[in-house]
Amino acid sequence: MSMFCEYGQQAGIGASMSVIRKDGKVIVVDSGISFEKNGELNFQLGPTGNYLQGEYVDLFILTHDHADHSGSAPRFVREHPEAVVVMSKKVNESLWVMLYDSLKIQTFDIKKAAGQGVTIEQIFNEDDLVNFLNGANLLIIEEPGWYNDIVEGWDIGFYWAGHNPGAISAYMIPPSGKPIQITGDVSTHNLGIVDGVLTPPESFLNGFYELPGLTLITEATNGNRSINRRPGRSLQEDLAHHIEKIDKAFFKTIDLVASRGGVAFCPAFANNRIPRLVKKLVQAGYPVWVDGLGRKMTHIQLQEAEQWKKEGKLNFFSEDRVQGSQEREAADRGELGFCVILAPSATLEKGFAVEHAERILPGTNNALISTGHIFEGSVTKQIFEIERGRTIWLNRFKAGPVAVNVRCDVHHFDYTGHDYQDGLAERILKAQPETLIIHHCNDDGFTGLVDKVTSNPNLMCRDIHRGIHLQEIPLA
Ligand SMILES: [Zn+2]
Incomplete structure (x- = not known):
């Protein structure tokens, strides 16, 4: 049959x-x-x-x-x-x-x-x-x-x-x-x-x-x-309009963080989401730092990556262990000036995002920005659910759990x-x-x-x- x-x-x-x-x-x-x-x-x-x-x-x-x-x-x-x-x-x-x-x-x-x-x-x-x-x-x-x-x-x-x-x-x-x-x-x-x-x-x-x-x-x-449909507009036009509205709100949040001297942190999936955010952010003129597997995937999925790196519009944390961790610390503490940090994983369960989170989450001027689906039971979900000033556990690679006080603000933009x-x-x-x-x-x-x-x-x-x-x- x-x-x-x-x-x-x-x-x-x-x-x-x-x-x-x-x-x-x-x-x-x-x-x-x-x-x-x-x-x-x-x-x-x-x-x-x-x-x-x-x-x-x-x-x-x-x-x-x-x-x-x-x-x-x-x-x-x-x-x-x-x-x-x-x-x-x-x-x-x-x-x-x-x-x-x-x-x-x-x-x-x-x-x-x-x-x-x-x-x-x-x-x-x-x-x-x-x-x-x-x-x-x-x-x-x-x-x-x-x-x-x-x-x-x-x-x-x-x-x-x-x-x-x-x-x-x-x-x-x-x-x-x-x-x-x-x-x-x-x-x-x-x-x-x-x-x-x-x-x-x-x-x-x-x-x-x-x-x-x-x-x-x-x-x-x-x-x-569903998205908002406007009379006389094509589906493609309305979809583009829908995404523009999300972009506007996203950029407004980033501008706010920049104006108060904080760091914008987007834990995101390396495959698709990070390259997509890189394109948006660099085109809008924001300084961007990319970490972990997001670096390789940005090279594979984003044509402009190499050019933008050369022009200094796009930065990858060094693959060298010592230099990489120095750059991470400096970026997280705002010593590299305002920047948007993109690191996997989106769930904050693993990857370099955990290391960034440990330093960024306690800062009241900083923002955690989720740009995708927030998975049930994930660390990211917990952060969205607790009140500011409460403590969560981050699972650092090999080092095990560390308690972190979450004092930054959190935002969600769903770029599905x-x-x-x-x-x-x-x-x-x-x-x-x-x-x-x-x-x-x-x-x-x-x-x-x-x-x-x-x-x-x-x-x-x-x-x-x-x-x-x-x-x-x-x-x-
Ligand atoms: Zn898929």
Whole structure:
């Protein structure tokens, strides 16, 4: 039987892995990890289903390099040497950095757990990583295009998805007809480091949406979050306007911190968020210092990085241990003049952000600025919840917990890289699918998007499903 099934996402959004079984072929999209906590121990968890061991997989598509989509992909590919593996060139480049970092964290977590008598299974090793990113069956996408030779009898196209540099959506025409589109994570709005994509141009689609019986599988992270629409304005114009408004408030906060002689501190993810903030901030004329993995990712994802470094508009903390820590101290204490410090991780659980936080959080003139989703149970979340002047525990690498008094002010600006409800709904309307599968969302995201599209008289589709963990949805 033909079907779609989500093997990851036990709890709404988490490790993602989507399986399409159709016309005798098995196509798997993404194999991510989720981050779990058990007391003091951290560990990574892959999707359910034991990586489909023993089943023949024809094609493995990696939509993009975020950990919830790619974090266990080297392991999946180890279990499936028979599968053709597809990813874009940009994603491949980024994963050489991100997966090595992930392996380092995994190894550290496993060691720590072993010290407490707890065994954690390693998801992948270095050989898996190298085989995955440099394997014999690897097809690297440099430009959007169609392939009729990767799965027998199928025509499969890949086009950019917005969201992150090199992120792709897949467009598939199986031998029995009835096409399938799976979005991966998408954004219609431009992110500075990558252009948004609603739907590909007709030069790529070549009548794809006119084929009868389309199944559209879409993410819906922000399915319940809409932007303000203005009469007579296009979706792109309104999205740009929405982001400009966030920028204005963000810059105003930074100006305030600068005027009182403080330091602006943005703990953020290295992949996507830091390069994106660098672009915004440098273009607006602010002095920026970047730390940790944010340095490598800024080089990979931001074209202007090298030029701006040369011009002194963009600074990277030194890779040299002694010089790096001197620069960090000086920057955190405001001795380098006003600057915006960008350091991973966004959760303040690890990375150089922890070191900066220890010095910056107690300063009343400083500001902690979060620019993304604030994760439940994270240190960042705790800081947002406590009153000023209260103490939190920061977990310093190797040194262990330190108590820090939080006296700086805190701000949140949500620069989401996922489509808002407006983009998600518009894509569905343009595609006019016969079957709509909504996944990669929480309950609110699902309900929000369904309400939005079903209330539109122009949508023909009434066959709507939610792609939830291990629930098989029949495909036409
Ligand atoms: Zn993503």
